[in-house]
Amino acid sequence: MNITIVGLGNIGGSFALSLKENAPEHDVYAIDVNNGSLRSAEQNGIIIQGYTGPEEVLPKTDLIIFAVYPLLLESLVKKYKPHLKEGVILTDVTGIKRSIIKQIEPLLPEDADFIFGHPMAGRENRGLQYASGEVFKGANYLFTPTARNRQSNIDMLFTLVEQLGFKNISTVTPEFHDDVIGFTSQLTHVIALSLINSDDTKRNTKEYTGDSYRDLTRITNINENLWPELFVMNKDYLVEHIDQFKSQMDLLKQAIESEDIDTMQEMMIEARRRYHDLHNLELPELD
Amino acid sequence: MNITIVGLGNIGGSFALSLKENAPEHDVYAIDVNNGSLRSAEQNGIIIQGYTGPEEVLPKTDLIIFAVYPLLLESLVKKYKPHLKEGVILTDVTGIKRSIIKQIEPLLPEDADFIFGHPMAGRENRGLQYASGEVFKGANYLFTPTARNRQSNIDMLFTLVEQLGFKNISTVTPEFHDDVIGFTSQLTHVIALSLINSDDTKRNTKEYTGDSYRDLTRITNINENLWPELFVMNKDYLVEHIDQFKSQMDLLKQAIESEDIDTMQEMMIEARRRYHDLHNLELPELD
Numbered sequence: 355m356n357i358t359i360v361g362l363g364n365i366g367g368s369f370a371l372s373l374k375e376n377a378p379e380h381d382v383y384a385i386d387v388n389n390g391s392l393r394s395a396e397q398n399g400i401i402i403q404g405y406t407g408p409e410e411v412l413p414k415t416d417l418i419i420f421a422v423y424p425l426l427l428e429s430l431v432k433k434y435k436p437h438l439k440e441g442v443i444l445t446d447v448t449g450i451k452r453s454i455i456k457q458i459e460p461l462l463p464e465d466a467d468f469i470f471g472h473p474m475a476g477r478e479n480r481g482l483q484y485a486s487g488e489v490f491k492g493a494n495y496l497f498t499p500t501a502r503n504r505q506s507n508i509d510m511l512f513t514l515v516e517q518l519g520f521k522n523i524s525t526v527t528p529e530f531h532d533d534v535i536g537f538t539s540q541l542t543h544v545i546a547l548s549l550i551n552s553d554d555t556k557r558n559t560k561e562y563t564g565d566s567y568r569d570l571t572r573i574t575n576i577n578e579n580l581w582p583e584l585f586v587m588n589k590d591y592l593v594e595h596i597d598q599f600k601s602q603m604d605l606l607k608q609a610i611e612s613e614d615i616d617t618m619q620e621m622m623i624e625a626r627r628r629y630h631d632l633h634n635l636e637l638p639e640l641d
Numbered sequence: 642m643n644i645t646i647v648g649l650g651n652i653g654g655s656f657a658l659s660l661k662e663n664a665p666e667h668d669v670y671a672i673d674v675n676n677g678s679l680r681s682a683e684q685n686g687i688i689i690q691g692y693t694g695p696e697e698v699l700p701k702t703d704l705i706i707f708a709v710y711p712l713l714l715e716s717l718v719k720k721y722k723p724h725l726k727e728g729v730i731l732t733d734v735t736g737i738k739r740s741i742i743k744q745i746e747p748l749l750p751e752d753a754d755f756i757f758g759h760p761m762a763g764r765e766n767r768g769l770q771y772a773s774g775e776v777f778k779g780a781n782y783l784f785t786p787t788a789r790n791r792q793s794n795i796d797m798l799f800t801l802v803e804q805l806g807f808k809n810i811s812t813v814t815p816e817f818h819d820d821v822i823g824f825t826s827q828l829t830h831v832i833a834l835s836l837i838n839s840d841d842t843k844r845n846t847k848e849y850t851g852d853s854y855r856d857l858t859r860i861t862n863i864n865e866n867l868w869p870e871l872f873v874m875n876k877d878y879l880v881e882h883i884d885q886f887k888s889q890m891d892l893l894k895q896a897i898e899s900e901d902i903d904t905m906q907e908m909m910i911e912a913r914r915r916y917h918d919l920h921n922l923e924l925p926e927l928d
């Protein structure tokens with residue numbers, strides 16, 4: 355199969371690396387505006403050839419992986435449409451789904467099968483130089499098929515990302531995706547940003563931190579060109595999750611202010627139960 | 642020097658292990674209510690002998706390390722007072738300082754030198770079986786000397802904990818300690834608890850998490866017999882930090898609701914600057 359990756363940044367580059375290592379039977383190409391990235395990827399042998407436009411490569415491409423900012427996707431699909439191979443499969447890596455699907459599906463030719471997906475793999479640093487196939491190993495992958503998609507193509511993508519090392523590959527509705535990602539990914543970023551920005555810099559906090567502060571702020575090395583878009587496109591779910599989080603925090607704050615030890619203990623026991631469930635651990639008996 | 646560790650749990654046990662490995666010139670004893678822990682520590686050779694009471698061991702003890710719950714400290718000091726060696730040095734590991742110091746200092750004999758301290762080392766799991774000297778390596782240590790303390794004794798403790806592998810050993814006021822720990826440790830635990838407890842368990846979230854959710858909830862495997870005390874004893878600073886955090890989150894929430902991309906980007910750029918400062922990294926130029 356001929357695969358073209360659109361956007362050779364961190365995620366696109368990681369796909370190229372991982373395909374070369376784990377699925378070398380495919381021929382991998384790339385489209386990017388950055389000639390330097392393309393030449394470097396060619397020299398490293400992770401793509402066969404790189405292109406700055408769609409004309410030459412798309413007519414022979416069986417699978418297009420869009421690894422670009424969500425706001426770019428619509429204009430790229432419009433631009434690429436005349437060059438698509440009949441029966442092409444397309445997929446994306448965007449962190450929100452409802453609005454993207456609504457934008458893209460009406461633009462597609464009848465025979466083009468866009469199966470929207472979301473690899474949940476770390477990407478703290480930007481750019482091809484930080485790409486790594488390793489981040490996919492054991493990570494979760496969500497697909498959000500729609501009525502347009504063919505089951506055989508969905509199955510093919512499942513098999514491919516399994517080959518790349520993803521575990522827990524799930525099929526969910528676009529609505530469920532945006533709800534759960536709004537909680538596990540977007541809310542956590544909102545929290546981390548608010549925490550580090552609420553620090554009083556006069557304190558020189560870094561001299562006095564333990565692991566917990568470093569854990570809770572790790573994801574603040576954030577890409578400001580990507581995340582505001584994601585937050586806005588999912589604002590209904592995200593604001594709901596922020597409000598639910600704030601309600602829980604207010605309950606705990608009240609218990610602290612009124613020195614209500616029993617309520618705090620109940621909250622901590624519940625949290626510990628959930629921690630053990632999250633990590634598939636048995637809850638130990640404690641004294 | 643004869644050192645007696647009071648409380649052979651996770652932290653006390655880690656002191657015993659680390660002393661044996663890094664400062665074997667000292668003779669280490671322990672007091673605990675749990676005979677099993679004492680016998681096990683004797684058999685592993687991490688203490689010379691264990692005792693369930695103070696009478697035999699304290700008259701020969703030069704340094705007492707209290708590794709017990711904060712609410713136990715006052716009654717133990719009262720009980721141990723008749724058995725203290727002249728000129729004994731005492732220290733603790735408690736996560737809050739102002740109220741503890743206020744409770745304990747009036748109880749002490751003139752010649753006993755209690756230097757309050759706080760090793761900021763991880764302790765996710767309870768009990769001697771999880772103790773490890775490794776958690777001290779590279780960790781921060783805060784001492785909060787008062788007017789009663791002798792400089793030579795403070796210096797001795799600095800040297801000892803440096804031997805155990807702690808880095809950044811600082812001297813701060815009890816007020817500053819409680820302020821900064823209220824932020825880096827207590828607020829982060831309040832946030833993590835509120836996050837995991839705000840999950841809608843019907844979603845089966847764990848199938849869809851990336852690293853960020855696991856990072857932000859790691860510290861929810863929390864000891865409900867310890868933390869409510871700590872929160873209450875520091876509630877003035879903690880509530881202040883919760884409110885500052887909430888203000889930051891409200892600003893970000895407003896920006897999301899009003900789709901104010903510019904404000905979100907400014908917040909993210911500021912957060913990224915602080916992230917790089919926290920980790921002593923140079924801020925890269927980004928496109």
